[in-house]
Amino acid sequence: MSRQGGAxxxxxxxxxxxxxxILSGMANPAKVLNxxxxxxxxxxxxxxxxxxxxxxxxPGFWLVRRRxxxxxxxxxxVPPADAPIDRKLLIGAAxxxxxxxxxxxxxxxxxxxxxxxxxxxxxFVAGMxxxxxxxxxxxxxx
Amino acid sequence: xTLTEFTPWASLAGGALIGASAxxxxxxxxxxxxxxxxxxxxxxxxxxxxxxxxxAFIAALLASPVVWRLxxxxxxQQTVTDNPVLALTAGVLVGGGAFAxxxxxxxxxxxxxxxxxxxxxxATAVFMTTAAATVYVxxxxxxxxxx
Numbered sequence: 195m196s197r198q199g200g201a202x203x204x205x206x207x208x209x210x211x212x213x214x215x216i217l218s219g220m221a222n223p224a225k226v227l228n229x230x231x232x233x234x235x236x237x238x239x240x241x242x243x244x245x246x247x248x249x250x251x252x253p254g255f256w257l258v259r260r261r262x263x264x265x266x267x268x269x270x271x272v273p274p275a276d277a278p279i280d281r282k283l284l285i286g287a288a289x290x291x292x293x294x295x296x297x298x299x300x301x302x303x304x305x306x307x308x309x310x311x312x313x314x315x316x317x318f319v320a321g322m323x324x325x326x327x328x329x330x331x332x333x334x335x336x
Numbered sequence: 337x338t339l340t341e342f343t344p345w346a347s348l349a350g351g352a353l354i355g356a357s358a359x360x361x362x363x364x365x366x367x368x369x370x371x372x373x374x375x376x377x378x379x380x381x382x383x384x385x386x387x388x389x390x391x392a393f394i395a396a397l398l399a400s401p402v403v404w405r406l407x408x409x410x411x412x413q414q415t416v417t418d419n420p421v422l423a424l425t426a427g428v429l430v431g432g433g434a435f436a437x438x439x440x441x442x443x444x445x446x447x448x449x450x451x452x453x454x455x456x457x458x459a460t461a462v463f464m465t466t467a468a469a470t471v472y473v474x475x476x477x478x479x480x481x482x483x
Contacts, residue, residue, distance in 0.1 A: 212400020
């Protein structure tokens with residue numbers, strides 16, 4: 195399969211991902227925050243999203259990785275599952291969680307929410323993409 | 337705060353679609369469906385980062401609410417903060433944190449847990465904890481009512 199085939203597959207995956215986020219209710223930050231609010235009016239839905247996703251992806255990944263290569267690329271680009279845990283990972287995850295808990299948006303649901311037009315969504319995405327671009331600039335200047 | 341209804345079946349089915357998306361992306365492109373990583377690949381240095389694939393994924397993700405409305409005829413309900421300073425702060429923390437941690441809820445939470453990655457299990461435990469602690473402080477200590 196060609197590079198164009200890779201882009202077509204990626205587009206199909208992006209659409210499936212977005213429809214899954216919407217069907218699961220995760221495009222609504224209120225639902226995410228109510229999952230994280232264990233002492234309030236707890237909404238366990240997010241745990242079911244994770245269970246559904248892992249229930250499909252775990253056996254699916256295992257089957258795909260039995261192949262020598264993916265369809266549209268000479269190699270897999272997957273880090274080893276036993277790579278070491280470092281301080282950057284833990285601090286980054288902690289900071290990520292604080293931002294996630296502040297408004298209930300993580301990257302996928304924030305992007306899916308852009309066409310829904312809430313003004314704060316644009317501001318959130320600008321901050322998120324800006325921070326990622328700044329991280330890349332910092333990395334390349336070192 | 338906004339009350340939400342527990343939706344076990346829709347959430348399980350939506351999760352299965354997300355899992356299927358991750359399997360399809362790995363099968364075709366050989367990459368994990370981590371949204372923060374896919375956004376990162378839109379920027380240089382490109383190298384072997386396949387920016388065309390990343391752009392195709394993001395474009396389709398952005399189109400998904402429109403496709404949803406065409407398929408179901410239903411409009412989407414969501415409650416988003418109306419505080420722009422809070423939204424900007426949260427966006428910077430989410431983007432910067434995901435960049436440093438090389439992954440977010442999808443890359444570490446869905447894909448990493450599915451392949452039993454040590455780093456992803458650690459990252460998911462940490463961000464779930466700090467997110468829940470943040471919601472606790474905002475809602476029950478500060479008494480914030482922006483959501």
